[in-house]
Structures are given as structure tokens and as C-alpha cells.
Amino acid sequence: RARVHHATYPALAEPQGPRWRPGPAPLRTPAGAAAAVRADAALAARVDFHCRLAWLTDRQLGEAAEAAREAGMAVGLVHDLAVGVHPEGSDVWARQGDFAAGMSVGAPPDAFNSRGQDWGLPPWRPDALAAAGYAPYRGLLRELLRHAGALRLDHVMGLFRLWWVPEGREPTEGTYVRYDAEAMLAVLVLEAHRAGALVVGEDLGTVEPGVREALAARGVFGTSVLWFERDWDGGGAPLPPEAWRADCVATATTHDLPPTAARLSGDHVVLRHRLGLLAGDLARERAADAAETAEWRGILQRLGLLPEGPGDEEAEIRALHRFLARTPARMVGVWLPDLVGDRRPQNLPGTWDEYPNWRLPVAGPDGQPLTLERIAASPRAHALLRTAAEGVGARTAPPGARAV
Template sequence: MTLARLAARHGVATEYSPSAGVTVVVPETAVVAVLGALGVDATTPEAVAAALDAAERAERERLLPPTLVVRAGEGPARPPAGLPPGTRLRVTTEEGETLTGEAGSDWGRLPLGVHTVEAQAPDGRSATAALVVSPARVPGPDRRTYGLLVQLYSLLSTRSWGMGDLGDLRELAAWAGRTHGAGFVQVNPLHAGVPGAPSDPSPYRPSSRRFPDPVHLRIEAIPEYAYVREGGGAGSGPREELDRILADAAELREQVLAKGVLIDRDAVWELKRRALELVVGGVELGPGRRADYHAFLAERGRALEDHATYQALAERHGPHWRSWPEKLRAPRSAEAVVRSDAELAARVDFHCRLAWLTDRQLAEAAEAAREAGMAVGIVHDLAVGVHPEGSDAWAQQDALAAGMSVGAPPDAFNARGQDWGLPPWRPDALAASGYAPYRGLLREILRHAGALRIDHVMGLFRLWWVPEGQEPTEGTYVRYDAEAMLAVLALEAHRAGALVIGEDLGTVEPGVREELASRGVFGTSVLWFERDWAGGGRPVPADAWRAECLATATTHDLPSTAARLSGEHVVLRHRLGLLDGDLERERAADAADTAEWLGLFERLGLLPEGPGTPGAPGVPGSPGAEEAEIKAVHRFLLATPARMVGVWLPDTVGDRRPQNLPGTWDQYPNWRLPIAGPDGQPLTLERIAASPRAHALLRELHARTAPPGARLV
């Protein structure tokens, strides 16, 4: 019982409920290991007793918690209850203004922001805490809208260098907004990947979530590129080298688009790195560009310096910082080494320049979306965590739990649980810092975002921690201060004018969706999962869907709609040995599931094409039938009250392959497939934009979401 009390004080679960009426006891070894990662010794009964006594004594003696939260608009702000009478309080706002008072008095209406509150008790005790004053809700969309969902690397144009880039994103946003009235484009995380080859192609296990990856740069769009092409002061050597790089890039693009070669991020980066050495290293910035760059450095501060330093050190010592010389394993000691090494200092500046260039192209994509009339704009994606050997893990060692990994407990879909290999935030470290690392992360990723999608948004409430070297079943939940996490999120989203979409699929503890909705955070609803399991498993009627959500037919982790309708996703899983049951039985169950949805669409009049002659829209199995059924799926989504409807871009052209197949590693080319047509042949952005099939589907979505009087193409 003493261990349970100690664990509860630190937000560590000793049991959990995977489903109603079921309770699972957490192994004691997991509880002890997790407490150890939080700096609490629980290895012996004596240590547990001492730690509990210390925690209870600290609770009794403290004046203020590390971080306080106030929601603006809910009346005057008040100091926390329980302060001794006569305690003097002083609040210093972000702007440097001060407010004073005593315990029990109103602070008045504080401005939004993260302020500092100081308390001085009559008995001589004092305390300082962060005070987060947040809006009650995050911003919402002005009107109902639809948009496109795409994994950017998969969207190649005739100008790409073997994978989609920020130039392609700019073109996609301009086309979708101007031609089809789309209100947003949602992309995969563009976070910086771990350097070195072979790299992990997954965008959900990055090196840094704070800074984007320069592999997404459109090299030709960098202003200094033109000076190298023209030989501006660099001589003919750089120009000839750049010509060779361009020829190699064209060949790489041709291999992916015409020869069936998988997207090779490492090959793309090697070409872009060579080009960037010429463009960045060989051309001086003009006065205006240099001023802009210096302003960027000042704004990004130490966070950017740390990231660029990690990149430079990784070039010399490899990306795994735990194996670096000891003096380089901590950012501040490494900083001194870099200052004394001219070559390293030059590489730090190089990587700072790359971050600046990428930031500016992200800004251009966002501007293109706004100019195209998009109601929301670019929706960026925030991964759950970072690679344990990457930039953020190196720079933020105090904020991350060493020896722990985020994952998921066993459930109906995965009896062994999951280990995602991502170190979690330490909730105590976040609170002690006034949530500074979390605030900085949100501020960075929201810089050019019209909205932010948060992967596994339930992690704002609790995360499943798995001790290093243990199976996922040997983990436990650790709780976070959701009130503070949501307050910081609402504050940063408000400042950026951005919406927030939470990916809340799968197991969600009671009350979480309701709390997120109360703060204005949209959920995610995927058609095939929307069944009334408590009422027999029937499809949820359109009018019973929640309004505050992004409604979609599929995601990057699920089969495309064409594969779902045809049953090809079942065959694929069987071929890869991922089916638990008999193939024919699984196919029959899947077909029944699909038929039930299609029957509902017909009864609702959403599949008006009806039966016809072979090759006509209504003949099952024909191309026309598939297109009609995909339209019906999206007509149903539009019949729900969902304020945002997302269209998986590969669905517009009948792509049958998933971008990621959970449960596979090298058995399937996850994160390396270009968008393709039904025959598997890759399609460029230009061909997608010219596709009659895509045009017909998007025209319907535009017609049903456009404001009155809007022009339809």
C-alpha cells in the first residue's frame, strides 16, 4: 500500500482498466522503474517509506505548486486556496507589469500569457511559480470546410528531386484552394529526421519536433540558387557541379515515377546536401537577406543553436549522442567545444541557415494557401515524441525520462502492446519549468500552421511508459497535468490563430474526449470505425456524428478507400502474415462490413448511380462502381455535422496501397511509396490535378461546402 500511495503522488498507475469491468494490476517492477525515472527511489521498502515521507512533507510545506493555471473569461483570477493569511503575492506579467495583493484577494483580469507569481508568507516561507493564463478554448473554423490529407514525400511533381517537397506543397495548396475550394491541406510531420544513413523513413520518429527537415526544401526556390546557376562570383566549377546534381536529381525522379523504385529519402538528401553546400557555402547573402537571417537567429535563440550544434556534431561523431565523447554529451559543455573549433562553428552556421531557408519556404506555402482562399490553410502534424538519440533528446535531457519509452498497453488489436521507442516528457520537469519545453515546441510548429494535428492526443492526459529492455506489457500509465497541458496548448494556438485537431482514435479513457471538446480541440472520426458497439455494432447514423471533428474515410495508417471497398487490404495482410484468422473468413467478414455501409448509402440516396451495364458506375467491381462508391463515402461524410471533412489525396485517383502498414518493418515499403493510380503506376502532382476522377470527386465536395455564391469549376 505504501508503494501505491507513493506512486499515486507522482501520477504513476499501479493498475488500469483496458475495458469496462476489467482491471489489470501493473507489475511492481514497472512501478519501481518508472518512479526511478522520475527521480524517486522505490527500490526497497525503506526507500519507499522515506520517499513517501519526503513527498508528503514537501506537500505540507509548499506555498505554491510549480505551475498555476487560470482560464481567461471565467471571472477574476484568484490565488490558490490554502495560502496562510497575510501571504503577500506579486505577479509579474510577460510584459513586465506587476500586480500585488494578499491571499484571498482578487488578482483582477490578468492578460493572456505565462507570467511569474511570487508568494511571501508571514512565517518567512517564499515560493515562485509560473502562472499560465489561457483562453478558455482554442480557435475554431469560421465555417464548415473540406480539405486534402497527404504525406508530402509521396507527392512528386515533375520538379521534385525524388520525393515531394515544399514547392509541391505550395502548388498543391494553390491548386486545391483556387480550383476546388478546399479549405486546408493536412501534411505528415515535417520534423527533422535523425541524420545519417540509412535513416528511419517514418516521419513519426524524428530527431527534432521543434525544427523542420531541410530535405523538404525546393532547392531551385532558394534565391541564392540563381547566383550559382549564373556563376555569380563562384566560377564555373560550382555551376558545373550543380548541373551534375540536377542531372542526378532528374534521374532519381525518373526512377521513382517511371521505373517503380521506392522513394529514397537518403538519396534525395545526399543530392540536396551537395547542392546546399554550393548555394549556402558559395554565395554571400545580400544585406536584406542577411538581416532577415539574423532576425531569425535572434528569434529562435538557444533552441536553434542547440539543434544546429547537434547536427554539426552528428556529422563528425555520428548521430548517437550517447556514444559521443563525454564533454559533448551535454549541450552547454559542447557549446564551449564548438566555440573553440572554427570548422564546427562553420557547420553550426550552415545548419542554422538550412533551418532558416526551410522556415521561409514553409511560410511561402502558408501564404500560398491564404492567397488561394483557404479557410484554414496548412495543417501541420505533431508526432508523439522524438528519437532517443536525436537532437531534442540531446538538448532536452532534463525534460525527458531517461530509460523510458512511450507505447501502448495490450488491447483487442495488439495482445502484446506497443513500444514506440520515444522517450516521454517528465511531468515533474515540465511543471517545474512552467512548461517551457512544451511551450517552445508548440510555438515553433505553429509558426506557419493554420491548424495543428496532434498525434495520440490522449498523451496530454496520460502516456504508457515502458522501461527500457522490457516488453510493452511490463509498462504502466503516467499521468500529466491535463489542465496545464491544455492551457498551454490553448494559449499558443490562440496566439497563432490556429485550430487544433486531436487524433483520438483507439482506446480513450472516459472523459477525455469531453474535456478536449470543452476546450475546442477537434477530434478525429474515421468512417469505418464509427459504429455503435454498445447497440449492436450498426453504423452510426450521419446525424449522430459529433460536429467538432475532422471526419475522414481513412488515414495514413489505414487502407485506402479503394482497397477497403475491394477487400484488397485483407489480401495484403494475409500475404504478409498479419491475419489472425482464416483468409476466406476474414474476407467474408470484411465484405459484410463494407456491404452494410454501402447498403446504408443506397438507402440514404447517396449512391444514385445505381446498377447498369458492364463498365457502368453501378456494376460491382467495375471502375465506375468504385468511383461511385468512393463518392458515396464522402457524400456520407458531408451528411454528418462534422465541421471539417478530410479527403485522403490518394483516394481521389484510386490508389490501392497504404502508406504505412502497422505491424510491418521491412516486409512492406512503409513511408516510401509515391501516390499512384489503381494500376500502381505513380502519378505526378500535375497528373493528379488533371485527373477527371479527382476533379469529379473534389467538385462534389466543393459544391457541398462552398459558401453561397461561390464559383464552382
Template sequence: MGLARLAELHGVATGYAPSPGSDAPVPDDTVVSVLAALGVDASTPAAVSAALSHAESAAESRLLPPTLVLWSPPDGAGAGTGAEGARAEEGVDRPLPAALTALPAGSTLRVEVEHWQSARGETVELPGVAPVPVAARVPTTPSAWARLPLGVHRLSAEAPDGRTEHAVLVVAPERVPQAPARTHGFLVQLYSLLSARSWGMGDLGDLAELATWSGRSLGAGFVQINPLHAAVPGAPTDPSPYRPSSRRFPDPIHLRIEAVPEYAYVHGPDRERLDALVEKAAALREAVLGKRPDTETGRTGEYGELIDRDAVWELKRAALEILDRVPLGPGRHADYCDFLAAQGRALEDHATWCALTEVHGSRWRDWPEGLRDPRSAETSAARARLLDRIDFHCRLAWLTDGQLADASRAAREAGMAVGIVHDLAVGVHPDGADAWAQQDAFADGISVGAPPDAFNALGQDWGLPPWRPDVLAASGYAPYRGLLQGLLRHAGALRIDHVMGLFRLWWVPEGQPPTHGTYVRYDAEAMLAVLALEAHRSGAVVIGEDLGTVEPGVREALERRGVLGTSVLWFERDWDGTGRPLPPESWREGCVATATTHDLPSTAARLTGEHVELRHRLGLLTRPLEQEQSDEHAEVAEWLGCLTRLGLLPGGDGDEEETIRAVYRFLLRTPARMVGVWLPDAVGDRRPQNLPGTWDQYPNWRLPVADARGRPMALEDLAASPRLHRLAEVLRHA
């Protein structure tokens, strides 16, 4: 009983529901391990008793929680972005956090307003709020609470007995920004979209071209891409964009080398070396696109020449070393200095980790002991020795930021209603820069995953360390705020992978199978408030990937804050009734509607059943092939019947291309705010970009976009594709 109560006080679950209507207990040793990762000793009954006594005593004596949230009504307080523009109108309801109304009578509050919002850095006195009930109306004369601008402020409370505590007060808009109108756009893994100018994988120049072409010529309102987070270097590098070194900074592998301004000013022997690299890059690109064989590797096989991230980075890194020797002009240098100042210690830590990996390898836990601590004297000395290399990596971050800005500007100038939709991975690699720089914020000896469910009896372990909710709250969610600010700098929208992680995550203790994990809860209100605030500041739409196991109330909470969900055609059924395909008018409005994702079969593969055959060849089926094929055929036939009844497929089971167009006609009939077209669907690509459950059995994250026969297609080929334009006509007419 004591362990269960202790776990409850720290947000650790002692049971979960693997399927609706069923309950499963969490092993006690799992609870003990998870509490240990939160700094709580529960290893013995005596330790549990002591920890419980301490936790309950602290809760009773605490004046304020570490972080509080004050929601700002949409048309009242906080309507503007500055301190003056954020003043409330008279008579606006602004419910106060319950923790404030529970303060002892006679308590005094002081708020130091965040300088980001208030040029004067004013201090607002808030005396005697205890008698004010939560639902009270703000007085008709402007109150101090109503005058608080949007932002992250410092709150101090002094009780009559002299106790004083400090907290962070997040004043956030009630909803994130919304897309200005119903719109459609493309979903694509950027690395898979090569052009005649990229160096063996898609880059930020290709992203700008795609946005300009699809926005101007096809009326697309957005382009959604995979995470561009920095990867962990290695041999080979993990190609998954969802297991990065850092989510805070993008990977310079996405740079378009020729678009770096200093490229034009390389002369002499360096120009000869640079030109030789350009020629090698052309050969690498042409090998991937099948224009000519790669004579060095001679690679052949079922999937053709794969995207080789390590080979691309070897060439780009050599080119960037040359460009780094070109002095910056006065204007460029001033811009670089401003970037360094704005990014501060976060960038210095990231660049230091990058420089240290060049000397000691990418596994920072194997470094000399002193260097494992980013704040140690040994690390400080290493910073001084490696100053040139640290500056090199800072400069790469600056260059990448500049090209991200260029792509965003290209999308806006093309008339896109939303623009570039960036993606936030659910976590970071345990050996990466973020895990090194923010060790106190991550739970040691824990990885994130998913519990057993009806689709996966073994559960999942993603190998990503989770943030500690207690440390986040104590810091005022500083790591989370910094992450969002970096990602939203040049984003028209942000997609959050596994958005349920804002509420709870499945923690798996090191050495245990995923079945021996448990849920740990986060302060969802604070997480959503910070998200709403930062999205408001950048004017960005927010999309949550809410597929899979979603606890009751999560989708409703996200909808209340204006966060769009993700609805995939094949999953949208009347689960509470007939189980049949959900008619288009019954879909939710607040979502991105799509036919597939990077983790699912393409629409062509689904319609033809080729994805079942692929899984059979790789030994991934859990039932006989004939049974899998029969069930798949029945599901597809049911959807085809639905499309036919709605008049979207007049000829019945038409040809593949016409059926794919009918699928997107269906999506356009839904009220979904955004409709996403998987770009490979537009040319009949059969191959998934990622096949869950595989590692080296399938070339995950390394395939270029290809046509129906598996021939790679460059961006120029896509732009000229009659098949793509026939699908675009469907979108344009809608």
C-alpha cells in the same frame, strides 16, 4: 500499500483497464522502474517509506504548485492579444485556481506579467485572496485578477509565517480558435506528392502549389500534411515522419532548392556543379515517377521505384553547401539575424547537434563523454571549433522556415478558410537532437507505447522517450511552449498525434515488453492551457487524433476547449446500441471526418478487399484468409447498404469510383466541422503509406501517390485527373 500511495502521488498507475469492464494490475517492478525514471527511489521497503514521507511532507508544506492555470472567459478577460486588449469587462466570472483559495489567510501574491504581452512589464499586486471562494463573482470594479492579460506570468506567494514560493501562472483563453466555417480539404503525406519540379520527393514548393491549386480551383479550405520534423541522419535514414530527431525544427530536405533566393546568384564552377545536381535530381524524380528507368540502381519490384530519402538529401545537401557560399544581401542578412535572435538557444542546440553528428555520428550516447552534455565545457569548445558548420545548419533552418511561410501565405491567398494543417508527432527519437538538448526533460530508460487491448494483445513500444511531467511543470512547460510556438509559426491548424498523450502516456521500462508498462499522468489542464494560449496567439485551429483507447472524460475535456477530434468512417458505429454504422446526423460536429488515414487502407483497397490480401501476403493475418475476407466483406456490405438507403449510392453496389464518391457524400452529410479527403482516394490508389506491424516487409513512408493500377502520379497528373475532378464536384456541390 506504501508503493501504491507513492505511485499515486507521482501520477503513476498501479492498474489499468485493457478493455471495458476489465482490470489488470501493473507489476511492482514496473512501478519501481517508472518511479526511478521520475527520480524517486522505491527499490526497497525502506526507500519507499522514506520517499513517501518526503513526498507527503512536501505536499503539505507547499504553498503553490509549480504551475497554475487561470482560464479567461471568451468575451471578457483575455479577449485581445495585447495587455490593454486583454482587460476584463466588469462583472465577468473568472474562477480562481483552487491552490490560491487554499492559501493561508493573510497571504500576499505578486504577479510579474510576461513581457511578451505587456510592453510595460507591469507588476500587479494581489493581496489577500484567501477569503475569495472559487465560484465568487469578480467585483464590479476592475480587480487585479481580471486585469491579467493572456500569457505565462510569474506568481509569487508570501505566507504570514514568512514562507515564500514562486510558480508559473498560465492565463489562457477558454477555447482554441475555431475554423471560420464548415470546410473540406485534402490529407496527404507531402513526401509522396512529387511534381515535375521536385527532387525525388514532395517538397515545400509542391505544398504551395497544391494549396494554391486546390484552394482556387477546387474550393478546398485546408491541406493536412505529415510531420515535417527534422529526421535523424543515418544509413539508411528512418523514413518515418513520426520518429524524428527534433519536433521543434523542420527538416531542410523539404526545401525547394530553386526557390532559395541565392540560387540565382551562383556563377562559375559552382554553377556548373549546381546544374549537374539539378540533372541528377531530374533523373531521380523521373525514376520514382516511372518516366524512365533508374540506370544506376536498376531497382524493380512489386512497388516500383521507391522514394529514396537518402539519395534526395545527398543531392540537396550538396546544393545547399554551394548556396551557403553565396553572401546574403543586407536585407536577407538582417532577416537571418532576426531569426537567430528569435530562436535563441533552442536553434543553437539543434544546429550544434547537427554539426556534432557530422564528426561523431548520430548516436550521441556513443560520443566522447563530455559531448554528451550540451552544457559541458567540452561542448562549448566544440561549438567554437564547429562554428561554420553550426551556422550552416542554422541557415538551413532559416531557409526552411521561409519556405514554410511561403506555403502558408499561398494557402491564405488561395482563399483557404484554414490553410496548412501541420502535424505534431507524439515523441522524438532517443538518439535525436531534442533528446540530447533536453535530457533533463525526458525520462531516462523509458519509451512510450500502448497497452495490450482487444486489437493487440502484446501492446506496442514506439521507442520514443516521454517527457517527465514533473520537469515540465517545474519549468512552466517551457519545452512544450517552445515546441508549440515553433510549429504554429506558419500553421493554419495543428493536428496532434495521439492527443490522449496530453492526459497520460503508457510508459514501458527499458528491456521490458509493452505488457509490463503503466500509465503516467500529466497535468492535462496545464497542457491544454498552454496549447490554447499558443493556438490563440497564432490564430490556429487544433485537431486531436483521438483514435484507439481513449479514457473516459478525455474527449469531453478536449471538446470543452474547442479541440476537434478525428472521426474515421469505418470506426463510427453505434457502439452503445446496435453496433451498426452511425447515421451521419449522429456524428459529432467537433471533428475532422475522413474515410481513412495514413495508417489505414485507402478506400479503394477497403472496398475491394485488397488490403486483406496484402496483409496475407506479408504474413500479418492472425486468422485464416477466408475468415478475414468474409468478415471484411460483411463490414463493407453493411456500409454499402447504409449508403444505398440514404440515397447516396442510387444504383446500389456501383462501380468503385462511384462508391468512393458515395463515401465522401456520406461524410459531407455529417455535421463535422472539417471533412478531409485522403488525396490518394481521389485517384484510386490502393497502397497504404504505412502498414503498422511491418518494418522491412513493406515500403512504409516511401511510396509516391499512384493511380488505381499503381502508376505513380505527379502533382500535374493529379491536377488533370478526370477522376479527381469528378470527386471534387461532389465536394463543391456540398
């Protein structure tokens, strides 16, 4: 039924537009739309068309997963579960009672964004999930895991609590709403076990005490990003590689952070200043950023990971991945833009229409978009992947360690 709802929604949106709330009253609910489809042969044909598109997508995804396994990928495809869905999308239209109307998911002010964040995504209603026996969440996980070797959960802290922002209010005026984490985690690990898949949680940002421990106790890996792994209780110096946790994916960056080339050059500070996202003075922010990158260059040289010396951007990025490979992390991730020196973040938290989030094709250092063929043939990409693979292969790591 969920697939039929998903196919019905775009069929309705073709003539009336993607916003269903101001549309004709009979089409604002799945029941009303089903009656309209039964009475309109042309509309029914469009629903069939979109059902076929969904079937083709699922089939192609299965073929991609099979090709990954045949190519020797130990994990296979890693799927992603976003923290929410579009407020005018088919999910909310089909399950209107399961989402909190007039609310949006976001984040409170933190060191990364002093204004807080509003992501424009309606949250699950915890009471509705409980009343349904968590069937909507269970069904979502089951479909995502059909062809997955691993599943990454965006903002995994949302299994415990989410920052709700009332419509029309600032993110600073939001509040935390709690979920039944025991139930949410039980459904998650059960479905992952049935699928034989790993689970990785993005546990970055504001994480309340006990969350990481609860996830680790259930076999859910965390996410450790190089720039954030510091001894916060002992002066704030970067953690040595052997002090990192093992049950995680270790990366140099993520989709919500600057590519490594931008981090090393300081371009990310200039971009955030241009968009009004800096809390402090530009000169002070640039000086602090330069001091941090200089600290890391010194660490890489002391560990013998940067034999080329500072000043070579490609060499420095490879050195940072050598550092990641020295940690006990069970998986080491390489960010696609880092392979080719792209400087633009794919997503800039705290922006809405100020920045082209999720609309940027992967590009080289000159900003020119690259085709898949050019990425695959890039000497820079091959050198970085070879560095990561050799580093993971040479280390003494926990059983099952992988490069992904």
C-alpha cells in the same frame, strides 16, 4: 537557443554519425558541443550552414502559408504534432533530462492490434515538464503555430496519459503514466488562441472516459473516421450521418489506416496477414471484412449516395465522401492517396522494419508513383474533390463548416 541546438546536432552528426550516445563524451551534451564549436572554426561553419537551412525552411513555410491564404483557403496550412521524437534526434540530445530514458511510447493491445504497439519514441517526463513550467512544451507549440491555421495533435490522449514500454520488453508489458492534463490543455489552448489557430486532436483508439468531453469543453476538435463511427451501445450498426458529432474532422481514413480503395477491395486484410498482424484466421477475417463493406454499400444505396450502383471503386469512394458531407462535422477531410486510388497505407501500426512506413511515394492503383503534377491533373482527383466540396457546400451544417 533551441534552433542553435538543432543546427549543432546535424553538424556533429556529419562526421560521427547520427547516434550521439556512443559518440565522444564532450559532444554528448549541448554544453560540451558548444565548447567544441567555439574551438573549431570548421565545425562552427557547419553550424552556421544548418542554421541557414532552418531559416530557409521557416521562410518557405511562411511563404506557403501566405500563398494558401491568398488562394482562399479558409483554414490555411494544417501542421502536425507527432506523439514523439526520434530517440537519437536533436530534441532528445538537447533536452536529455526532459525525456524518460529507457522508455518508449506505444499502445496497449486493442481490437486493431492484439499485440499492442511500441513506437520507439521516448516520452516526455511529466515531472520534468512540471518543474520547467511546461516551457519545453510551450516552446514546441509556439514554433509549430507560427505559420499554421490549424494544428493536428497525433494521439491527443497523450495529454492525459501515455503507454510507456520499458526498453527490451513487449508492448503488452507496458503501463500507463499520467500527465497533468489540466496544465497541458491550458498551454495548448493558450498558444492556439495567441496564434488564432484551430486545434484538432486524433482521439482514436483506446480513449478513457472523459477525455473527449474535456477536449470539446476547450474547443479542441476530435477526429471521426467513417469505419469507426458506430452505435456501440445499440448493436454496433454504423451511425447515420445526422448522429455524428459536430466538433470534429470527419474522414474516410487516416495515415494509420488503409486507403479507402484497399478497404473496399479487402487488400488491407491480405497485407496484415502477410505481416503477421492478424489475430484470427485469414478466411474469417476476409469474410468479416467483406460483410462490413457490403453493409456500407447497402447504406450508400439506401441513402441515394451511390447512383452508379456497387462495383465501381471510384464511385464508391465518392459516395463515402458524400456520406461524410451529410454529417454535421465542422470539417471534412480527404486523404491524398484516396484522390488517386493508392492502395498502400502510409503507416502500418505494429510494424518496425517489416513495412516501409513513411517511405512510400503516393501512387496510382497500379502502384506506380505519381508526380505532384500528375496528381494535380488527375481526373479522378478532381472528381473526388468536386464531390466533397459540393457536398459540404450544399448541406445545412454548423457555422464554420469547411472541407479540408
